[in-house]
Amino acid sequence: MKRAEIGRLSARARLFLLILPPLTALAALCVGRIPLAPVEVLRSVAAHLGAGYELNANTEQVLWSMRFPRILLALLTGAGLAVSGCAFQSLFSNPLATPDTLGVASGSCFGAALAILIGWGILGVQALALVFGVVALGLSWLAGRGRGRGMNTIILAGIMIGSLFTALVSLVKFVADTESQLPAITYWLMGSLNSASYTTLAMGAPLILIGLVIVYLLRWRLNILPLPEDEARTSGVSLRGLRIVTILCATAMTAACVSMCGQVGWVGLLVPHICRMRFGSNHLSLVPASVSLGAAFMVVVDTLARTLTAASIPISVLTAIIGAPFFILLLRRSGGWEL
Amino acid sequence: MMLSVENGCYKYPKSERQILKDICFELDEGQLLAILGPNGAGKTTLLRCVMGLLKWEKGVSRLEGRDIRRIPNRELWQTVAYVPQAKAAAAIYTTEEMILLGRSSRFGLLAQPKEEDMDVVRQVMERLHIQHLAGRKCSEISGGELQMVLIAKALAAEPRVLVLDEPESNLDFRNQLLILDAISSLTAEGMTCVFNTHYPAHALQRADRALLLSRDGGFRFGPTAEVVTEAHIEQAFGVKAVIGEIETPDRVLRDVIPLSLSSEAAAVTGLAADRRSIAAIAVIAHDFARAEEINSLLHEYGEHVIGRMGLPYRPGGVHVITVTLDAPASRVQELVTRLDRLPGVSVKATYAKDKEEAPIG
Structure with a gap:
């Protein structure tokens, strides 16, 4: 390794990570109940970019109203969840931290369940999920903060707030109408990208994009987070500021993801660790790798979810079924990892 | 004056014990301060207070005369670098990644390290002779090597004050020497260094100044030879x-x-x-003019002196004095230290063995 490249990705890795998500997305555009030839898809893409091809109206409908928003949503949530998982693990120097460590996902789930119970539409569900995600973070922060208390206190507070909201979700399910509301809530909680549309995206995507951009820009600085407290404080960067920005970005991304497609487990734990094993713990390469692999992984899983059976399989089920064995395989081959 | 503390007091919240009381010291550029004291006396607390990581209850730390808590974060950590105990380090990075993190205070928040920052990493590694550690993970190197990497990380910030927390603890002889030599050569180049140590000998051998903390919150500060004495250690x-x-x-x-x-x-x-013992002090003065000063000094210890002999040796240009004392060991030590400080005077004390310590046969 040349010294000038400390912590940077090799050119080959960079190229691979750059073309992986678009390629996966392109492949996913072809697959579905109406299979489309790659040529057809490429033609349509080119036409949208200004080339003059003749297009089939049906194909257009399938591609751009149904598949494309869904794939876009998968790309965004995959990247968002992976990066926020990665940020939380470094923030808490804890390899088991996930986007839900501060109770954000549980809070969002409660918000969504509550909205379904009240009978609000999809946008209402999304909005309330966002609101309660932020509320959960606020409660964890209030419960865990204080002078001289470490990040561990905040983790514990987060776990407590998380279980509080999980209990509240159960309460909502208990009082929900068993004919219509309960299945809706249960199905929503298992996670699905069925609701993908440009309107859903309009509310959630900006939050994920803002979070991604900020974390990406700060990526070298994130290396300070896992250091012991005094070492981090003497680095010349405001540790408090860096922590707050990281928590806010990770929370915004998680809440936005959950609000759009329900609880998608595993991605936030799995993808960052795969990246750590493969590319090392330097965030200079870890963050871009998580964005790329997270996005690609989610597109693959969602494509399987909508094509394997007639009714689409809940996404959480698939992330675990695909993710767990793959993860264990990698873990055994790489001889473990540390944080 | 590079670094100073005025009337620093500290007490942990919820604790009765005043751990640090009215600490005062001053350090000039290029001076090396050793902080000594028993476990729990507050050595690490003192370091953290000095750097402003803990807030003095009363008193102030000054860097070149400025209150350390009013210096902007980034500017402060460009001037001061901290080397924590090696055991506490996060081990997930490679040695170079770790050292590069020392450059954090040298460029803007959103900037990435540049070629020149990589150059600094390379120079610092060469300076400390640890180039061979390049590319290895911090979790895979020895404790001594990790300590060197952490010092390299601190030096990468190009600081003027270096603060080290027990840099030579848990290391073997060779590694202790490596670390101490590195610190000595840094101070020789004008770096101001402060370090905590469990070894009074290291303070005596290396430090210009020493600060000795007691469990009761008291302290002594001054030139090492005056602070680290048998009486004070006891x-x-x-x-x-x-x-x-x-x-x-x-x-x-x-x-x-x-x-x-x-x-x-x-x-x-x-x-x-303090036990009384018989001691003979041999003094050789290379300057006849010193004889007068030596005499007046000996006069102060008159009550303990049981015999003395002066022998001017003109061909050799020296004056040899032998003094025999019956005094508490600490008094003898005190006299030796004071004599030793006179320019051009060599001095050595010999103590009579106790009877039970006499060699058998």
Whole structure:
């Protein structure tokens, strides 16, 4: 390794990570109940970019109203969840931290369940999920903060707030109408990208994009987070500021993801660790790798979810079924990892 | 003046004990300060207060005369660098990644390290002779190597003050020497260094200034030879120790050898248990003018002197004086230290062995 490249990705890795998500997305555009030839898809893409091809109206409908928003949503949530998982693990120097460590996902789930119970539409569900995600973070922060208390206190507070909201979700399910509301809530909680549309995206995507951009820009600085407290404080960067920005970005991304497609487990734990094993713990390469692999992984899983059976399989089920064995395989081959 | 503390007091919240009381010291550029004291006396707390990581309850730390808590974060950590104890480091990075993190204070928040930052990493590694560690993970190297990497990380910030928390603890002889030599050569180049240590000998051999903390919050600060004495060590640590000199072909090393625990009473009153002993002090003055000063100094210890002899040796240009004393060991040590400080005067004390310590046969 040349010294000038400390912590940077090799050119080959960079190229691979750059073309992986678009390629996966392109492949996913072809697959579905109406299979489309790659040529057809490429033609349509080119036409949208200004080339003059003749297009089939049906194909257009399938591609751009149904598949494309869904794939876009998968790309965004995959990247968002992976990066926020990665940020939380470094923030808490804890390899088991996930986007839900501060109770954000549980809070969002409660918000969504509550909205379904009240009978609000999809946008209402999304909005309330966002609101309660932020509320959960606020409660964890209030419960865990204080002078001289470490990040561990905040983790514990987060776990407590998380279980509080999980209990509240159960309460909502208990009082929900068993004919219509309960299945809706249960199905929503298992996670699905069925609701993908440009309107859903309009509310959630900006939050994920803002979070991604900020974390990406700060990526070298994130290396300070896992250091012991005094070492981090003497680095010349405001540790408090860096922590707050990281928590806010990770929370915004998680809440936005959950609000759009329900609880998608595993991605936030799995993808960052795969990246750590493969590319090392330097965030200079870890963050871009998580964005790329997270996005690609989610597109693959969602494509399987909508094509394997007639009714689409809940996404959480698939992330675990695909993710767990793959993860264990990698873990055994790489001889473990540390944080 | 580079670094100073005025009337620093500190007490942990929810604790009764005043851990640090009215600490005062001053350090000039290029000086090396050793902080000594028993476990729990507050050595690390003192370091953290000095750097502003903990807020003094009362008092202030100054960097070149400015209150350290008013210096902007980034500017402060460009000037001061901190080397924590090696055991606490996060081990997930490679040595180069770790050292590069030392550059954090040198460029803007959103900027990435540049070619010149990589150059600094390379230079610092060469400076400390650890190029061979390049590319290895911090979790895979030895404790001594990790300590060197952490010092390299601190140096990468190009600081003017270096603060080290027990840099040579848990290391073997060779690694201790490596670390101490590195610190000595840094101070020789004008770096101001402060370090905590469990080894009074390291303070005696390396430091210009010493600060000795006691469990009761008291402290002594001054030139090392005045602070690290047998009497003060007994007072602070409750341990009887002798300070001896070991002569090697090219220098004289001072060493501290712990003998036994003082009795409880001795630890409290300090000098009470000081045993009387017979000592002969040999003095060689290279300057006849010093003879007068030596005489007046000896006069102060008149009550203990049981015999003295002066021998001017003009062909050799020296004046040899032998003094025999019957005095508490600490008084003898005090006299030796004061004589030793006179320019052009060599001095050495020999103590009579106790009867029970006499060699058998």
